[in-house]
């Protein structure tokens with residue numbers, strides 16, 4: 220695997236966002252807003268916890284890792300989250316050929 224370097228050439232290890240525990244997530248959207256890679260989606264839920272079809276049915280939000288392959292492991296989402304619902308790790312996502 221290729222080594223990751225900072226701009227100054229210092230080695231660093233990306234720590235990727237692997238998953239978000241939906242039952243713990245507040246749906247605050249801070250991670251969604253801070254991510255510059257479109258890895259996350261803010262999903263509206265109704266009172267039964269299903270995806271809300273209409274705006275008036277929205278009870279709360281949850282954020283999902285909808286595009287994990289574009290995560291660069293910057294860790295910004297981790298720093299803004301007030302809960303312990305995010306799981307991070309260094310293992311890359313290997314796509315099937």
Ligand code: SF4
Nearest residue numbers: 254290291293294296
């Ligand atoms: S680690 Fe960085 S790129 Fe990956 S989801 Fe979090 S903010 Fe986005």
Ligand code: SF4
Nearest residue numbers: 244245247248250300
């Ligand atoms: S910052 Fe944390 S609590 Fe807020 S939406 Fe993201 S994962 Fe959920």
